Amino acid sequence: xxxxxxxxxxxxxxxxxxxxxxxxxxxxxxxxxxxxxxxxxxxxxxxxxxxxxxxxxxxxxxxxxxxxxxxxxxxxxxxxxxxxxxxxxxx
Amino acid sequence: xxxxxxxxxxxxxxxxxxxxxxxxxxxxxxxxxxxxxxxxxxxxxxxxxxxxxxxxxxxxxxxxxxxxxxxxxxxxxxxxxxxxxxxxxxxxxxxxxxxxxxxxxxxxxxxxxxxxxxxxxxxxxxxxxxxxxxxxxxxxxxxxxxxxxxxxxxxxxxxxxxxxxxxxxxxxxxxxxxxxxxxxxxxxxxxxxxxxxxxxxxxxxxx
Numbered sequence: 001x002x003x004x005x006x007x008x009x010x011x012x013x014x015x016x017x018x019x020x021x022x023x024x025x026x027x028x029x030x031x032x033x034x035x036x037x038x039x040x041x042x043x044x045x046x047x048x049x050x051x052x053x054x055x056x057x058x059x060x061x062x063x064x065x066x067x068x069x070x071x072x073x074x075x076x077x078x079x080x081x082x083x084x085x086x087x088x089x090x091x
Numbered sequence: 092x093x094x095x096x097x098x099x100x101x102x103x104x105x106x107x108x109x110x111x112x113x114x115x116x117x118x119x120x121x122x123x124x125x126x127x128x129x130x131x132x133x134x135x136x137x138x139x140x141x142x143x144x145x146x147x148x149x150x151x152x153x154x155x156x157x158x159x160x161x162x163x164x165x166x167x168x169x170x171x172x173x174x175x176x177x178x179x180x181x182x183x184x185x186x187x188x189x190x191x192x193x194x195x196x197x198x199x200x201x202x203x204x205x206x207x208x209x210x211x212x213x214x215x216x217x218x219x220x221x222x223x224x225x226x227x228x229x230x231x232x233x234x235x236x237x238x239x240x241x242x243x244x245x246x247x248x249x250x251x252x253x254x255x256x257x258x259x260x261x262x263x264x265x266x267x268x269x270x271x272x273x274x275x276x277x278x279x280x281x282x283x284x285x286x287x288x289x290x291x292x293x294x295x296x297x298x
Binding site for chain 1: 132154160177180
């Protein structure tokens with residue numbers, strides 16, 4: 001009978017606080033992750049939105065191709081119009 | 092008495108077990124709810140990251156293509172500049188537009204790094220440099236990309252006129268004054284006697 005009461009006392013005074021302590025730690029750790037994950041999700045969404053302009057790179061590439069082509073045309077015309085520098089100056 | 096003691100011990104034990112089970116249920120259910128929130132958040136993260144990966148996938152290829160095109164343009168311009176102006180003047184022109192850039196040399200001509208550039212600012216006017224700068228950058232007439240503009244676009248034409256040599260657009264320092272005329276003039280011409288006198292009459296011819 002005495003051992004039974006001792007067991008009850010251990011159950012109430014030791015086991016129950018330990019169980020509550022451990023479970024509370026797990027719950028706090030899991031709860032603290034939630035806002036962090038939500039912050040990461042919002043940052044990922046913002047980063048994805050910032051990359052919406054990357055499609056314009058295709059337009060930029062096309063325009064640069066046209067610009068360089070026009071530049072080559074102007075260069076060819078200038079090559080005809082202007083005289084070359086002296087040979088010793090070019091070196 | 093013994094039966095009562097046994098019953099009391101059993102009740103206390105059952106109560107302790109029930110408390111432990113309630114604590115387990117409360118905390119474990121709360122943990123499960125938090126983990127479900129984490130899972131939902133991670134789903135959002137995965138969706139966002141997937142969009143980022145999808146949108147940034149062609150960037151490398153496009154940027155490499157753009158760089159190749161720009162390299163072609165730079166090579167073309169540098170080649171034309173060196174061909175038409177000569178290596179030394181080309182380096183001087185680049186150095187005039189971007190001070191200190193001649194030390195790095197032209198990219199297509201590594202040997203240009205050792206060339207002593209001409210001082211283009213003394214050969215060409217600042218207006219010529221401004222015109223040359225038109226093709227390199229905007230806004231126009233900037234002394235350097237980091238410096239202040241040479242021409243105040245809102246402040247009239249004085250700054251623009253100062254880009255050119257003085258003899259072209261500004262007055263000489265001292266113009267001769269207009270002559271003073273009249274009786275009080277400091278310089279008077281010698282008066283001729285025949286002015287105002289009766290006209291000499293020539294003898295008339297008679298047939």
